[in-house]
Amino acid sequence: MSTNKDYKWVGTSPIRPDGADKVTGKAAFGADKNLPGMLHGKILRSPYGHAKIKSIDTSAAESAPGVLAVMTSKDLPDLASEMGEAGESAVDFRDLSQNILAAGKVLYHGHAVAAVAATSPKLAKQALKLIKVEYEELPVVLEIEDAMADDAPILHENQFTPGGSQDKPSNIAGKMKLPRGDIEKGFAEADVIVEREFTTPTVHQGYIEPHAVTASMSASGHADVWCCTQGAFVVRAMTAKVLNMDVGKVKVTPSEIGGGFGAKTTVYLEPIAVKLSEMSGRPVKMVMDREEVLRATGPTSASVIKIKLGATNDGKLVAAEGTLKYGAGAYKGSPMGPGCMCVFASYEIPNFVVRGFDVVLNKPKVAAYRAPGAPMAAFAMESVMNEMAGKLDLDPIDFRLENAVKEGSVAAYGPKFPAIGFVETLKAAKEHPHYSAPLGKNQGRGVGTGFWFNIGMQSSATLNVNESGSVTLITGSADIGGSRASMALFAAEELGIDYDLITPLVSNTEEAGYCDVTGGSRTTFATGMAVVKASKNLVANMKKRAAKTWGVEVDEVLWQDGQAVPPFSSGKNPMSMAEIAASAAKTGGPLTASASLTAQGAGAGFGVHICDVEVDPETGKTDVIRYTAIQDAGKAIHPAYVEGQYQGGAAQGIGWALNEEYVYNDKGVLQNFGFLDYRMPVANDLPMIDTVIVEVPNPAHPYGVRGVGETPIVPPLAAVAEAVNNAAGVRITDLPISPPRLLAEIDAK
Amino acid sequence: MSKAHVTTTINGDVVEYLCEPDQSMLEVLRDNLELTGTKEGCATGDCGACSVSLDGRLVCSCLVLGVEAEGKQIETIEGIADGSELHPIQQKFLENAALQCGICTPGFIVATKALLAKNPDPTEEEARYFLAGNLCRCTGYDKIIRAVLDAAAEMRGAAS
Numbered sequence: 001m002s003t004n005k006d007y008k009w010v011g012t013s014p015i016r017p018d019g020a021d022k023v024t025g026k027a028a029f030g031a032d033k034n035l036p037g038m039l040h041g042k043i044l045r046s047p048y049g050h051a052k053i054k055s056i057d058t059s060a061a062e063s064a065p066g067v068l069a070v071m072t073s074k075d076l077p078d079l080a081s082e083m084g085e086a087g088e089s090a091v092d093f094r095d096l097s098q099n100i101l102a103a104g105k106v107l108y109h110g111h112a113v114a115a116v117a118a119t120s121p122k123l124a125k126q127a128l129k130l131i132k133v134e135y136e137e138l139p140v141v142l143e144i145e146d147a148m149a150d151d152a153p154i155l156h157e158n159q160f161t162p163g164g165s166q167d168k169p170s171n172i173a174g175k176m177k178l179p180r181g182d183i184e185k186g187f188a189e190a191d192v193i194v195e196r197e198f199t200t201p202t203v204h205q206g207y208i209e210p211h212a213v214t215a216s217m218s219a220s221g222h223a224d225v226w227c228c229t230q231g232a233f234v235v236r237a238m239t240a241k242v243l244n245m246d247v248g249k250v251k252v253t254p255s256e257i258g259g260g261f262g263a264k265t266t267v268y269l270e271p272i273a274v275k276l277s278e279m280s281g282r283p284v285k286m287v288m289d290r291e292e293v294l295r296a297t298g299p300t301s302a303s304v305i306k307i308k309l310g311a312t313n314d315g316k317l318v319a320a321e322g323t324l325k326y327g328a329g330a331y332k333g334s335p336m337g338p339g340c341m342c343v344f345a346s347y348e349i350p351n352f353v354v355r356g357f358d359v360v361l362n363k364p365k366v367a368a369y370r371a372p373g374a375p376m377a378a379f380a381m382e383s384v385m386n387e388m389a390g391k392l393d394l395d396p397i398d399f400r401l402e403n404a405v406k407e408g409s410v411a412a413y414g415p416k417f418p419a420i421g422f423v424e425t426l427k428a429a430k431e432h433p434h435y436s437a438p439l440g441k442n443q444g445r446g447v448g449t450g451f452w453f454n455i456g457m458q459s460s461a462t463l464n465v466n467e468s469g470s471v472t473l474i475t476g477s478a479d480i481g482g483s484r485a486s487m488a489l490f491a492a493e494e495l496g497i498d499y500d501l502i503t504p505l506v507s508n509t510e511e512a513g514y515c516d517v518t519g520g521s522r523t524t525f526a527t528g529m530a531v532v533k534a535s536k537n538l539v540a541n542m543k544k545r546a547a548k549t550w551g552v553e554v555d556e557v558l559w560q561d562g563q564a565v566p567p568f569s570s571g572k573n574p575m576s577m578a579e580i581a582a583s584a585a586k587t588g589g590p591l592t593a594s595a596s597l598t599a600q601g602a603g604a605g606f607g608v609h610i611c612d613v614e615v616d617p618e619t620g621k622t623d624v625i626r627y628t629a630i631q632d633a634g635k636a637i638h639p640a641y642v643e644g645q646y647q648g649g650a651a652q653g654i655g656w657a658l659n660e661e662y663v664y665n666d667k668g669v670l671q672n673f674g675f676l677d678y679r680m681p682v683a684n685d686l687p688m689i690d691t692v693i694v695e696v697p698n699p700a701h702p703y704g705v706r707g708v709g710e711t712p713i714v715p716p717l718a719a720v721a722e723a724v725n726n727a728a729g730v731r732i733t734d735l736p737i738s739p740p741r742l743l744a745e746i747d748a749k
Numbered sequence: 750m751s752k753a754h755v756t757t758t759i760n761g762d763v764v765e766y767l768c769e770p771d772q773s774m775l776e777v778l779r780d781n782l783e784l785t786g787t788k789e790g791c792a793t794g795d796c797g798a799c800s801v802s803l804d805g806r807l808v809c810s811c812l813v814l815g816v817e818a819e820g821k822q823i824e825t826i827e828g829i830a831d832g833s834e835l836h837p838i839q840q841k842f843l844e845n846a847a848l849q850c851g852i853c854t855p856g857f858i859v860a861t862k863a864l865l866a867k868n869p870d871p872t873e874e875e876a877r878y879f880l881a882g883n884l885c886r887c888t889g890y891d892k893i894i895r896a897v898l899d900a901a902a903e904m905r906g907a908a909s
Contacts, residue, residue, distance in 0.1 A: 022854050258790075260850075684878045686890055
């Protein structure tokens with residue numbers, strides 16, 4: 001279905017420019033940065049799930065051997081509550097600061113309490129043991145509905161539910177409601193109603209690279225920060241805010257990044273490392289271990305979601321009601337908003353109400369994870385859609401086609417959809433040989449669909465033409481999955497020169513123009529738009545240079561295949577980019593071009609996944625035996641990396657469906673804090689993951705691009721659950737579908 | 750605690766170093782010898798990002814002590830390519846787009862080399878089981894397994 005009609009480079013899959021360094025071990029990731037005289041920072045973390053900090057005595061640690069600095073929240077400015085941009089979502093800077101170092105209370109097991117910088121990691125760890133913290137233990141609350149109860153232990157005495165009592169503090173930090181039509185009338189028109197409640201556990205993004213930073217504070221008051229992040233400019237903004245510095249005094253250089261999936265769009269260590277460097281006068285390196293990553297960095301929300309759906313006998317949806325409760329962890333800010341906006345976004349439903357709740361709990365503050373809030377919402381909604389299709393005796397894809405949003409549909413969250421590819425994606429799924437392939441004993445098939453908005457936001461790009469005619473391409477967008485290749489493909493296409501002549505760089509906050517985070521599936525879309533715009537500016541400039549050389553009018557000059565073409569009447573020969581570059585000194589100086597923009601019109605992405613499983617009725621173990629991910633990419637710039645996004649998202653979703661969950665004891669202590677017990681899919685858990693790239697161009701992008709990174713994690717949860725239902729005859733509504741849970745359901749049947 | 754003196758061979762170079770008796774091989778490689786191509790993902794032997802070859806045997810360098818390398822041969826990701834010429838496994842990882850973020854890639858390449866030394870013609874299933882100790886969170890393994898099977902075919906072709 002991929003079309004490549006007019007393009008030479010866009011739509012091809014060359015080797016990524018940073019590839020050789022990544023297969024030889026030369027690429028420098030977060031923990032690979034070292035500086036002369038560097039100290040090592042370590043963090044003391046709370047042994048309690050919820051406690052008052054009565055006192056902290058750091059004196060013994062301060063005088064311990066090799067220790068040059070010790071800090072607590074007292075060393076950070078006391079920030080007022082203030083919402084600010086944080087990657088894709090908003091954050092309260094006061095919460096951000098208190099999550100970095102607890103002030104007054106610890107709110108989860110592993111909450112940072114103090115930090116030490118010493119001459120070796122071992123001495124820093126030894127010094128942590130000398131810090132005396134007196135705690136008063138408080139009751140913990142770990143489950144969403146327990147935290148919403150009237151008599152629940154309260155995390156924040158100053159937090160009141162908006163629109164609720166302003167006298168009695170509450171763990172419900174936020175609420176929202178999205179209504180359309182009249183649901184009573186709608187349900188009255190329904191022939192069939194399905195109503196179910198679903199739960200999903202806390203799960204972690206599971207990037208293989210732990211958070212790492214090296215920071216050096218100059219006596220001039222300038223901080224240099226090297227770290228692994230999805231957004232150097234966001235690290236700069238947050239670090240400056242937490243330390244009350246001007247952003248211009250903080251330089252952030254992004255290392256290569258070993259996975260993030262949304263979670264590396266906030267800060268944990270960076271402000272601490274800068275402060276410890278200021279206190280000690282030495283560079284400070286801090287690297288989390290895996291246990292710290294799992295205990296104290298943002299996983300994504302657990303959820304409790306109830307869906308009631310009404311349809312007529314001929315398969316038309318007439319009413320829907322959704323109640324979505326998301327656990328935020330210790331501070332407000334679960335993905336309740338996007339979850340509520342997504343839950344009914346794929347279908348035309350005349351009457352609905354969505355209610356959302358953002359609930360704080362004694363767990364780490366959640367961070368973004370690939371399509372935040374959507375996988376849980378889709379697990380619930382798509383499971384109900386599958387059950388409804390069964391009750392109506394309709395093919396599940398036909399049932400969805402009957403109700404699918406299309407161009408002109410008014411999305412459940414407000415705007416009217418421009419050209420979108422849900423119908424095309426559903427049809428591609430139905431036509432795929434997987435959908436009609438025979439199944440064996442104890443095997444079953446399920447489908448699930450997914451929607452994600454995708455975002456635009458701000459991006460910049462600069463092109464510097466070298467005197468040979470090759471090009472250096474600079475952006476500030478972290479390359480988390482091959483985006484350098486896509487940026488170079490855009491530039492090659494626009495300039496008409498070879499991909500290999502372009503060197504794409506991810507630069508630091510002082511040398512690249514501003515770019516928002518690599519998140520929201522925005523980099524190929526938005527930073528790509530900036531690259532296209534900068535390339536067009538460069539072509540315009542080069543045409544001017546050629547016109548000047550030839551003594552013709554600029555609008556007589558064409559740009560074709562990497563060269564300026566003169567008007568035939570001039571009798572001149574075309575000038576290649578190399579020739580124009582070589583003579584640049586005589587025609588106006590070095591050739592550079594930049595573009596910055598706030599990208600509008602990020603096209604919504606739709607995906608449909610088909611999953612086959614085999615269930616062992618003796619053990620309850622589920623094996624995924626065949627899997628196909630079909631998704632609208634708008635236009636695949638580098639198809640191999642688009643496929644990679646589909647496959648990787650599917651694998652994460654399969655893990656979420658079958659194995660992954662945070663297991664806490666009743667004191668709020670995480671029990672599975674390593675990769676042995678936090679069981680992510682390994683190579684022999686999965687089959688090959690087939691992909692189909694559908695291309696319904698996004699009208700707002702010069703090449704039709706839609707973001708592709710997030711949608712693929714949305715469909716798998718329901719697709720897997722439905723496949724299990726069809727294989728074993730039991731409908732699981734609580735994830736994960738782990739062997740003991742499934743076996744108990746099979747035995748109870 | 751005094752440091753131990755170790756003499757070993759790393760990627761063909763005779764190397765001497767001093768290390769703490771409790772330092773892992775991973776820490777020695779990364780912190781003492783600045784061979785940072787070997788990655789730490791967990792330090793508990795669960796992710797395979799720190800895979801190296803020790804006397805021809807695939808190990809998690811986080812589970813080996815630095816002092817255990819005395820008199821042994823170690824190969825890390827930095828020793829896989831032949832000078833500036835990539836090893837077929839490295840080349841096939843690139844051609845198959847088998848890496849996204851790249852943090853697990855050194856471990857996978859070292860482990861793949863160990864697999865193909867033992868079994869030059871693995872089935873897909875054999876490759877999946879052998880590499881089950883290497884976690885990748887980005888790719889869903891599809892393109893990694895294709896790269897491994899492609900590299901195996903190319904290496905068999907070159908050998909015959």
